[in-house]
Amino acid sequence: xxxxxxxxxxxxxxxxxxxxxxxxxxxxxxxxxxxxxxxxxxxxxxxxxxxxxxxxxxxxxxxxxxxxxxxxxxxxxxxxxxxxxxxxxxxxxxxxxxxxxxxxxxxxxxxxxxxxxxxxxxxxxxxxxxxxxxxxxxxxxxxxxxxxxxxxxxxxxxxxxxxxxxxxxxxxxxx
Amino acid sequence: xxxxxxxxxxxxxxxxxxxxxxxxxxxxxxxxxxxxxxxxxxxxxxxxxxxxxxxxxxxxxxxxxxxxxxxxxxxxxxxxxxxxxxxxxxxxxxxxx
Numbered sequence: 155x156x157x158x159x160x161x162x163x164x165x166x167x168x169x170x171x172x173x174x175x176x177x178x179x180x181x182x183x184x185x186x187x188x189x190x191x192x193x194x195x196x197x198x199x200x201x202x203x204x205x206x207x208x209x210x211x212x213x214x215x216x217x218x219x220x221x222x223x224x225x226x227x228x229x230x231x232x233x234x235x236x237x238x239x240x241x242x243x244x245x246x247x248x249x250x251x252x253x254x255x256x257x258x259x260x261x262x263x264x265x266x267x268x269x270x271x272x273x274x275x276x277x278x279x280x281x282x283x284x285x286x287x288x289x290x291x292x293x294x295x296x297x298x299x300x301x302x303x304x305x306x307x308x309x310x311x312x313x314x315x316x317x318x319x320x321x322x323x324x325x326x327x328x329x
Numbered sequence: 330x331x332x333x334x335x336x337x338x339x340x341x342x343x344x345x346x347x348x349x350x351x352x353x354x355x356x357x358x359x360x361x362x363x364x365x366x367x368x369x370x371x372x373x374x375x376x377x378x379x380x381x382x383x384x385x386x387x388x389x390x391x392x393x394x395x396x397x398x399x400x401x402x403x404x405x406x407x408x409x410x411x412x413x414x415x416x417x418x419x420x421x422x423x424x425x426x
Binding site: 195196199200202203204205209210212213216219223250251253256257260261264265284288293296297300303304306307308310311312315316 | 330331332333334339342343346349350353354357358361362365366387390391394395398399400405408410412417419420422
């Protein structure tokens with residue numbers, strides 16, 4: 155009943171919703187690529203090779219705080235994707251009989267959603283570096299920086315592989 | 330405070346993440362196809378082989394990726410590290426309205 159009403163009201167807007175979905179997927183995937191590749195990673199590698207160098211630590215901290223702020227684009231895009239995706243599923247009359255779509259949804263649930271939950275926590279909530287610095291919590295600040303680096307180490311390979319796979323499945327619909 | 334990352338830990342993480350994603354995706358996919366549609370083709374040798382080969386590739390790639398990202402490979406000689414004094418811009422804290 156509720157779904158029928160939703161289809162009736164939003165059904166004619168399917169393509170516009172799809173446009174929003176694709177646009178924000180692009181933002182979600184690409185908004186941090188340059189900052190990550192050419193600012194964050196080189197500085198963190200330098201720190202890992204010189205873990206006690208105070209100049210590198212100062213730059214590492216500054217870069218990490220800027221990244222916490224810059225990732226807002228990605229974290230605004232993600233809820234829009236999570237909202238428009240299921241909406242398209244309902245409006246388009248899709249079912250789990252469509253193999254590529256089922257695999258795509260499973261990958262989003264297994265990879266993207268858990269990663270983003272941790273990322274929100276590390277970037278904006280209790281792991282936010284600026285807030286910890288302003289609170290004078292030096293130990294918490296360092297711990298949060300290191301947790302965030304461990305998060306990047308663990309999530310970078312799956313994000314790069316499975317985000318591309320998710321887009322590939324959506325575009326080519328291979329099976 | 331020393332960073333806790335090391336090659337042995339990265340190997341364990343790569344194995345765990347590979348099993349979680351690839352194993353999880355395969356099992357959930359197979360279960361949904363079987364329970365909702367009665368399909369059993371997912372358990373045929375081709376899907377199983379593709380999943381296994383992909384998992385092997387991904388696990389190895391993930392471990393090497395983590396090692397490279399964490400500067401465990403190489404000497405960093407591609408980068409110049411010269412001491413430079415700069416002012417790092419900081420955001421002005423927001424004033425409460």
